[in-house]
Structure formats: C-alpha cells, structure tokens
Amino acid sequence: xxxxxxxxxxxxxxxxxxxxxxxxxxxxxxxxxxxxxxxxxxxxxxxxxxxxxxxxxxxxxxxxxxxxxxxxxxxxxxxxxxxxxxxxxxxxxxxxxxxxxxxxxxxxxxxxxxxxxxxxxxxxxxxxxxxxxxxxxxxxxxxxxxxx
Amino acid sequence: xxxxxxxxxxxxxxxxxxxxxxxxxxxxxxxxxxxxxxxxxxxxxxxxxxxxxxxxxxxxxxxxxxxxxxxxxxxxxxxxxxxxxxxxxxxxxxxxxxxxxxxxxxxxxxxxxxxxxxxxxxxxxxxxxxxxxxxxxxxxxxxxxxxxxxxxxxxxxxxxxxxxxxxxxxxxxxxxxxxxxxxxxxxxxxxxxxxxxxxxxxxxxxxxxxxxxxxxxxxxxxxxxxxxxxxxxxxxxxxxxxxxxxxxxxxxxxxxxxxxxxxxxxxxxxxxxxxxxxxxxxxxxxxxxxxxxxxxxxxxxxxxxxxxxxxxxxxxxxxxxxxxxxxxxxxxxxxxxxxxxxxxxxxxxxxxxxxxxxxxxxxxxxxxxxxxxxxxxxxxxxxxxxxxxxxxxxxxxxxxxxxxxxxxxxxxxxxxxxxxxxxxxxxxxxxxxxxxxxxxxxxxxxxxxxxxxxxxxxxxxxxxxxxxxxxxxxxxxxxxxxxxxxxxxxxxxxxxxxxxxxxxxxxxxxxxxxxxxxxxxxxxxxxxxxxxxxxxxxxxxxxxxxxxxxxxxxxxxxxxxxxxxxxxxxxxxxxxxxxxxxxxxxxxxxxxxxxxxxxxxxxxxxxxxxxxxxxxxxxxxxxxxxxxxxxxxxxxxxxxxxxxxxxxxxxxxxxxxxxxxxxxxxxxxxxxxxxxxxxxxxxxxxxxxxxxxxxxxxxxxx
Numbered sequence: 001x002x003x004x005x006x007x008x009x010x011x012x013x014x015x016x017x018x019x020x021x022x023x024x025x026x027x028x029x030x031x032x033x034x035x036x037x038x039x040x041x042x043x044x045x046x047x048x049x050x051x052x053x054x055x056x057x058x059x060x061x062x063x064x065x066x067x068x069x070x071x072x073x074x075x076x077x078x079x080x081x082x083x084x085x086x087x088x089x090x091x092x093x094x095x096x097x098x099x100x101x102x103x104x105x106x107x108x109x110x111x112x113x114x115x116x117x118x119x120x121x122x123x124x125x126x127x128x129x130x131x132x133x134x135x136x137x138x139x140x141x142x143x144x145x146x147x148x
Numbered sequence: 149x150x151x152x153x154x155x156x157x158x159x160x161x162x163x164x165x166x167x168x169x170x171x172x173x174x175x176x177x178x179x180x181x182x183x184x185x186x187x188x189x190x191x192x193x194x195x196x197x198x199x200x201x202x203x204x205x206x207x208x209x210x211x212x213x214x215x216x217x218x219x220x221x222x223x224x225x226x227x228x229x230x231x232x233x234x235x236x237x238x239x240x241x242x243x244x245x246x247x248x249x250x251x252x253x254x255x256x257x258x259x260x261x262x263x264x265x266x267x268x269x270x271x272x273x274x275x276x277x278x279x280x281x282x283x284x285x286x287x288x289x290x291x292x293x294x295x296x297x298x299x300x301x302x303x304x305x306x307x308x309x310x311x312x313x314x315x316x317x318x319x320x321x322x323x324x325x326x327x328x329x330x331x332x333x334x335x336x337x338x339x340x341x342x343x344x345x346x347x348x349x350x351x352x353x354x355x356x357x358x359x360x361x362x363x364x365x366x367x368x369x370x371x372x373x374x375x376x377x378x379x380x381x382x383x384x385x386x387x388x389x390x391x392x393x394x395x396x397x398x399x400x401x402x403x404x405x406x407x408x409x410x411x412x413x414x415x416x417x418x419x420x421x422x423x424x425x426x427x428x429x430x431x432x433x434x435x436x437x438x439x440x441x442x443x444x445x446x447x448x449x450x451x452x453x454x455x456x457x458x459x460x461x462x463x464x465x466x467x468x469x470x471x472x473x474x475x476x477x478x479x480x481x482x483x484x485x486x487x488x489x490x491x492x493x494x495x496x497x498x499x500x501x502x503x504x505x506x507x508x509x510x511x512x513x514x515x516x517x518x519x520x521x522x523x524x525x526x527x528x529x530x531x532x533x534x535x536x537x538x539x540x541x542x543x544x545x546x547x548x549x550x551x552x553x554x555x556x557x558x559x560x561x562x563x564x565x566x567x568x569x570x571x572x573x574x575x576x577x578x579x580x581x582x583x584x585x586x587x588x589x590x591x592x593x594x595x596x597x598x599x600x601x602x603x604x605x606x607x608x609x610x611x612x613x614x615x616x617x618x619x620x621x622x623x624x625x626x627x628x629x630x631x632x633x634x635x636x637x638x639x640x641x642x643x644x645x646x647x648x649x650x651x652x653x654x655x656x657x658x659x660x661x662x663x664x665x666x667x668x669x670x671x672x673x674x675x676x677x678x679x680x681x682x683x684x685x686x687x688x689x690x691x692x693x694x695x696x697x698x699x700x701x702x703x704x705x706x707x708x709x710x711x712x713x714x715x716x717x718x719x720x721x722x723x724x725x726x727x728x729x730x731x732x733x734x735x736x737x738x739x740x741x742x743x744x745x746x747x748x749x750x751x752x753x754x755x756x757x758x759x760x761x762x763x764x765x766x767x768x769x770x771x772x773x774x775x776x777x778x779x780x781x782x783x784x785x786x787x788x789x790x791x792x793x794x795x796x797x798x799x800x801x802x803x804x805x806x807x808x809x810x811x812x813x814x815x816x817x818x819x820x821x822x823x824x825x826x827x828x829x830x831x832x833x834x835x836x837x838x839x840x841x842x843x844x845x846x847x848x849x850x
Contacts, residue, residue, distance in 0.1 A: 003518060003529045010530075010574075014537045017570045018544055025566035029549060029559035046561040058805050059715065082411060082715075082813060083803050085339065085784050096563070 027096070032067035032075055041101040047077075047108070051091045057083055065093065065106070075099070079108035086113040156221060159209035160305040163250070166202035167295035169195050174288040177281045189277075192284040197264050199291050200257030207254035210247060210304055214240045219330040222311035223247055223304040229335035229778075236336060239346045242353065243336055245470060245486065246304035251350075252466075253294035255357040259386075260287045263361060266382075275378035282368035290360055293493050301486050338750075338776045338784045344404035352397025352424055356462035358390030359427060362434065363459030366452045370504035373511055380441050380451060387438070387455075388838040391431045392831060398424050399827040410785045410800040412713060412815035414823065417567040419474045422546045423465030429539035430458040433532040440525045443590060445515025449505060450532070452512075456501040461539070463494050474549055520592040527585040534581065538574045545570065572639070579646040579701060582694050586657045601660070605652035612652075613645040616702060616819075623795050623818040624710040625727050643705045650698035654691040682841060689837025696829030703822030712816040715802075717809045726814045728762040729797055731769075733810060751775040755801055755810060759790070771801035771812070796820050 030040055032049040047065065052074060055062035060080040067073040079095055087093075097108030173195025180188025210223075214237045219225045227243040228236075242251040263283065270276045298304065308314065308330060314321045322328055336345070362383040369379040401424060402414035415421060434454040437447045468474060471487025518526050544551070545562045552560035587593075587601035617640065658677070666676035681688050716724045723732040735756035754772040772786035790797040798815035805811075 003521070003526055003533070006521075006530050007533050010533050010537050010577075013573065014541055017573060018541055021545070021566040021570040022548065022560070022562065025569065026548060026552070026560040026562050029561040046563075056805075058717075058803050058809075058811055082800070083811075085410070086782060088780070088782075 031069070032065055033070055033073050035075055035099055035106070036073060038101075041099050044096065044098050047075075047095045047097065047106055049075075049093060049095075051087070051089050051093050054087070054089060057087055059083065061087070061111070065095070068092070075106050076104070077106045077108055079111045081109060081111045084111060084113040087111075155209050156213050156218060156305050159206040159213075160299070160303065162202045162206040162209070163295055163298050166199045166206070167292055167299055169202065170199040170288045170292040170295060173199065174285060174292065177285040177288065180281055186277075189281045189284070192281055192288065193264050193267065196260050196284050196287050196291070199288070199295070200261045200264075203250075203257040203291065203295065204254045206298075207241065207250050210250060211238055211241050214238060217333075219333045220308055220328075221304075222306045222308045222313075225308050225330060225333045227333070227336055229333040230331075232335065232341070235343070235346050236341055239349075240336065242349045243340065243345070244304075246298070246302040246306075248349070248353070249294060249302055249486070250298050250304050252353055252357060253291065253298060255354055256287070256291060256294065256360060259358055259361055260291065263287070263364070273378070275374060275376060276382075278372050279365065279368040279374060279379060282371045283364040286364035286367050287360070293489075297486060297489055301489060335778060338774070338779060338782060339408060342404060342408055344400055344407075348397060348400040348404055351393050351400060355390045355393030355395075355397050356427060356465065358386055358393060359431060359458045359462050361386040362390070362455040366455035367501070367504065370452055370501075370508050373508060375448060375512060377442055377445075380438050383455065384435075384438050385838050387431055387434055387458075388834060390458075391428070391435060392834045392838070394424070394428050394431060395827065395830055395834070398428060399824070403824060406820075407787060407789060410787050410802075410813070412711065412798050412800070412813070412817060413708075414820075417545075417564045419546050420469055422542050423468045426465060426539050426543060427458045427461040429535045429542075430454050430461060433535040434458060436528045437532050440528050444525050446518070446525065447529070447532075448512040448514065449509050452508075453501075453505060454532075456497075456505075460494065460497055460501065461543075463490065463497065467491055467494055468546070474546060522588060522593045522595065522598055524585060524588045524590050524593075527581055527588055531578065531581045531585065534574055534578045538571055538578070541570050541574065542567070572643075575701075576639075576642060576646060579643070579650060579698070582697065583646055583649040583653050586653050586691060586694070601657065602653065605649055605656045609645055609648040609652045613641060613648045616644050616648070616706070617641055619794070620706040620710040620818050623712075623727070623816060625712055625816075640705055640709045644702060647698040647701040647705070650701075651695050654695055658688065658691065685839055685841040686837050689833045689835070689839075692833025692836060693830050694833075696826045696831075696833055698826070699822050699829055700826030703819050703824075703826060706818045707820035707823065710818045714814050716812045716814065718812065719808055719810070724812070724814070726797075727816050729814075729816075730760045731799075731812075731814070732758045732760075734758045734768075736804075736810070737770075750777070753801075753804070755812075757788075757799065759797070769797070769799050771799045773801050773803075791821065793821070794819065 027044050027046055028034075028040060029046045029048060032047065034040065035045075035047065049065040049067055050071075052064040052066045052071075055064075057063075059082065060078050061083060062076070062078050064074050065077050077095055077097075079097070091113050094112045095106065095108035096110040097106055099106050173192045176188045176191040176195060180186070180192065213221060213224050214228050215234065217224075217228075217230060219228070223244060223246050224240065227240040227247065232240075240247065242248045267276060267280045267283070308325075309318065309321045309328075310316050314324075325331075365379040365383045368374070398421075401421065405416075406412075406414040431454075434451065437451050437454060440447045441451055467487060467490035471490065473487065518529065520526065545567055548562045549559045552558060583605075584598075584602065587605075588598055658680070662673060662677040662680050665671070665680055666673045669676065671679070712727060714724075714726050718724055718733050720733050720736060723730055725731075733755060737754040737756060738752070740751045752772055752774050754770050757769045757771070758766065759769055760766050767790065769788040769790055771788040774784050774786060776782045776784065785801060788799040790799075796815075796817040798817055800813040800815070802811040802813055
C-alpha cells in the first residue's frame, strides 16, 4: 500500500500525458488520394506518396507527388527542408505539411524518404543497366554538377 | 553452381536437421516430466546443444558463402558484391531479413550452449535440477520457431533463379545472366556501408537474444513453482550482459545516424529506434527489482513478469521491424509473411506468460512488505513503475497509427514532439529517483538521515547546473540567462539539475562510506576507498552506471536544447559565419574515383572549407556528396564533423545548383560528446558490476 499512491499517480500521469500528447500533436496520415477529398485542406497532415517529377532539388524543393495506388492522382509539393540523400523519382516519401486550398500546392515543412533497408532486398529486375547488374563498372549517368 | 556437393545446400540441411532435433528436445522434456525420468532431461540438454551447434554451423557456412562470392544465391546477391571489403561481406549475414533471422538463431545457439554448460557444472543443485528441463523446453521452442522460419519462410539459401524476381523462369534468368553465371552481387546500399554496420546490429541482436535466458528461467520458475532466489541469482548476470549489449546497440545506432544521415541529430523517435528501446526499460527495471528480491524476498511475481516482458518486447521489436505494421522512415519489409509468424509467436508467448503468472501468483507471496516510502526498496519499486510507464507510453505512441486506424478509422501519425512531451516528465522523475535512491537505506531511513545524505549534494549541484546551463547558453549564441526560468529554460534547468544531483549523490555516498570505514577500521582513506569499491563491485558498478546516465542526460539536454543550425547558399571564395566559426569555401573538388578495390565507381564532389575560429585557430573541413552508379546513381552525403570537447561543428553539404551555388547546413552541437562519453561510463560500470568480485551477498530476507 505504501507505493500504491505513487503508482496511481504515475498511472494517471501516463494516461493524461498520452491523451494530451495525442490530442494536441497527432496528425492524420493520408495518401495523395486522400487529399482530393478536401477534408484535410488547411490541416497539418503527413502525406505519403511517391516522388514523380523533381522541379528543383535545392531548398525549398519543388516536386510532384503521386498516389501509391493510383499514379494518375498527383499534387505539386514545395518543401522547405533539407534534401534527403535518397531524393529521386520513384522514391517513397512522406511530407509533413498543409495543403493550401487556394493554390492546390502542398506546402511541407519536413520530408522523410525511406532509409535504405536492411530488410528489403532490391529486385534484380529493377536495378539500373544490365552492365551494372552484371558487375561491370559504369560511369554515373547523372554526375554531380560542376559548379564552374 | 554445378558442384555435386554444395556447402550452402548443406547449410540449409543443417537448419532443417536443427529444427527436427529441437522438436525432439521439446518432446523429451514433455515425456520426461510425464514419466519422471531424469534421462530425458539429459536428452533434452543434448538436443539443445546439438541444435545450437547445427544452427551456428549453418550461419558460419552462409558467411563463407558471402566471402566466397556465391552470388547465385538470392540473399548473397542482394546484400554483397565483389568489391566490398571483407568486414562488410561478413556483415551481409545480418544485412537483410533472411540472414538476420539465421544470425539471431545462431546467437540463441551460443547462449543456449553456455546455459547447458552452466547446468552441467551445477548438476548437484536441487533447484537447478528441478528447473533445468523447463529451461531447455523454452530454448527448444524458441529455436524451433526460428529454424522453422529460416527453413520454410525466409530461406537465406534460396537460389536467385527461384527468387520472386525470376520465379524459376530460366529464360528470363539466362537473359539477365548469360550462361547462368552471376558474377557479382548488387551490393549493400552505400548508406549501410559504414563501419557501424559491422558493430551496431550484432550488439543489439546479442542484447535481445541474451534476454532469452532470464525469460527461460522465469518460465521454469513459474512452471515449477520455484519461489526461492535460485533463478534470480542465475539470471542477474545474464540480464546485465543483455542490458550492456542492448545499451551499446542503442547508443551506437544513434552515433551511426549522427555521423551518416546529415541532420545533426541522433534520435528521432522512429518506430525502429523505439523498438530497440522498449526492452531496455524493462530490463533496467528487472536489474533493480532483482536486488529487492535478493535482499528482501519481495517482488517475486513482478520479477517473473519483467523477465518475460523483456523477452516479449524484444520479439515485438523484431515483429515491428520486419512486418511493416507501422510506417517508418526505415524501409521495413512490408507484407512479409514472417510478420504474421512473429505475431502468432508473440501472442502465444504473451498468453502462456499471463496464464503461468496468474496460476502461480497466489503462491508467490512476498517475505516482507514495504515499511516506509523512505526506503531503498520503495525507491526501486517506484523506479520500476516509472520505467514501465515510459515503456508503455512509447509502445502506445509507436502503435498509435495502427490503434487509431482500428478505433477511429484514420491513421494518425505521432511525431517526435509528442514523444518528448509525454516522456520527458517521466524521465525527470526517473532521474530524480536515481538521485535520491542511493541516499536511502533498506527497510526504513529516518527523514533526518535522508536529509543529511541529500542536502549537501543538493546544494552543491545548484551552481554546477547553473554553470552548465550558462555555458550552453553561451555556445547557443544567445544572451546568457541562467536564472531566467522562462518556458524554455525552466525544464532545461530542472533536467540539468537532477542530472548533476545524481553524480553528486553518488560521490557523496562513496566518500561518506569510505570515510566511515577508514575511521572504524583505522585504514587510510585511500585504502578504505579501494577496499570498499572492490568488495561491493555490484553496488559501486551500479552507481557508476547512474553517473553515466547523468552524463548522457546532460549531453542530450544541451545538444538538443542549445543546438544551433544555419543553412547557407554560397559560392567559391565566399565566407559564412556560425557562432565563433568563419567558414570560407576555398575549393570544390570533383572527381570520379574507384571505391574499394573494384567495381564500385562513384563520382565525388568535395568542398574544401577553410575554418577560422574567433580564437585564431584554423583548420579545414571537407564535406562530400558521392554518387553511386550501381545503385541507380544514389547520392550519399559524407558529413564532416569537427569534434571538440565542448561542441561539435557539423558540416553537411546539401546540394549544388547549376549556377554554382553550394547549399550547406552548419550545426553547432554543444556537449554532444557527453552522450557518447556517458555510454562509456555506463558500460564500464555495468561490466564492473557484473564481475564476480566482492563478497557473497546475504539477503536481509534470509
């Protein structure tokens, strides 16, 4: 009984903090298709999709995101954040931000691309050129831009 | 490969044989317990040992396959290549899903073997003889589960031809690999080609695997109704070893993220990170509550609960990581069949544990009750409750997207600030209990004695915490406001203060006890101190761990609250400034050069930045971006970190544009190295506490 009161206080604290944290801080996770419903316009969401075309990869980055299931559904995105290492077309991406209902542009403040997995093998059928697959060295198709 | 004998086929055979032997071992325990024949126990022991040998041999053969370049095997093809250095080829064993499960099973084999040796040596102990078959039963079931997955669900020995990419279509395979010869693999992702890849995952896996031993003993104690301290004394060192590796795995994971990912941080509350953290809380709680059972004969059911929960959480982490049930920045396997296997195993384990605990709880009465809140055992209990509360919070928040989808019909994402809001109050409480605990004695401490032990450290901590905060404010670049208890500074000061208090309470306790001893025994102070530390290595090793925790806490608080970040766009010859550093872009080096020995050519773009500090010190930094053609021209950033005693200068080359502008992110991370230094304290203290030194403890319960 001596520790019942502290135990009860800890339990009450835990439930209250989780409740407050979720109510104040949890945000909806939506696909690109979900944005079309209009229900999330002006609300902060975590938008999940696939990078389609990159307009600029310098901060603020501009690109088009497409739905994972329906590639026809797309939205323009502008993100003011660091460029992640794996920022290229056909990469799964999550952007935290708000859809501006007037411009139709999703304005993001944070971008996450998926880390290279230890648990997802690459498909031999989707890897670069045949030369690369068979182990030959190939020059990069898109070398870094010469600043000069 | 057309060899008549293929050692990788043999390796798969060993896995299947190991599974069959594990099943026989389980049956031997069940039959032996029914007929009460000791010979069945010996058979079970041999079965566990044989299964372990077979699994370890299989993992070694797969590693040989990596070194040997057997790229016709799908798993080796996907996680290795010719040009990789030997260390990364070996790391391929745990680099992917299938191999990591075999690696896990092999590590279980190692701890199972050591456990069987322990039983063989202590055959005369009647408690050990009662519990032994049930420990083997648990090992047998766990080994059988893993070997079944390796044998039938995630086979790391599968031929590339039979992998989902080709599904046995020989024409397609020959079109891709003329002559059917797979000369090279696709290689590890460049971001994983880092030396921490060789260290971090094995540490974490080993920590989790070692938790199987306390779990096995707890289940055995529950089945046999063993109420004494035998099983607790057997698991203490195992739990400590698991905890040490778990701690190391977590910290090294953070260090890896810090030096590689370019965001200047080390912890993001990602589900994968959380998964590694969850068993850490319950194992830490167990390490404390073991002492209460040893000394006071209390918390018997609770200890069984913690030992089983720690194991369950380590399996939960594996399930979370491999099932894709919750989205993460880490690309989990999604929709893997293995996720369902782990879920079933998890649910079966939880149901069994709850049933056994409910069955035995009425008989596991405590020998004593807590007599006062001002006692060490009461502090241990509260500490346990806080640790479990933190674990529960993290678990609920991690699973919230899934829970909200089921209950509310909408995926809700929980971001890092929510985790911080929810857990920081509990962390403050935890640090406070850690600070107060050593000042209290067992059973009851008078308020006067408690105050005497605490007042001096409390007073001494105040100026030190203020100085740390003042210094961090200075590095942060703002006006120093150490006494401004504004919304930002107040919680920071509280965290710093309780962290410093932990160190001072420990210091005061050590000095006071050594001084008392010197006075009583007539020894010199230094001799008394050394004797004290040697004779009570468990206690003082534990205190050293507390100091490590305090050091880490100070590092986390300062590096997160006082971090400075600035983004710049600059051209050659331009200078930028962050705090006391002035950086000038003096050169841009661009070249294509071979990576490792062969094959992995990358294009490289490095910046040469001349740095001058206000104190007149000069040095150069070279952040880079590399492009890997073999991985679809994946660009990887090489962060440059200039380490210092008080802060790190962290330089991240973001990108460049066609006009020649270079985009840089610069960070100043004050006292971040205390995070890594605190880990060294913790490990040193933990190892010291685990050493078989000192006198045999006689519990007050006895």
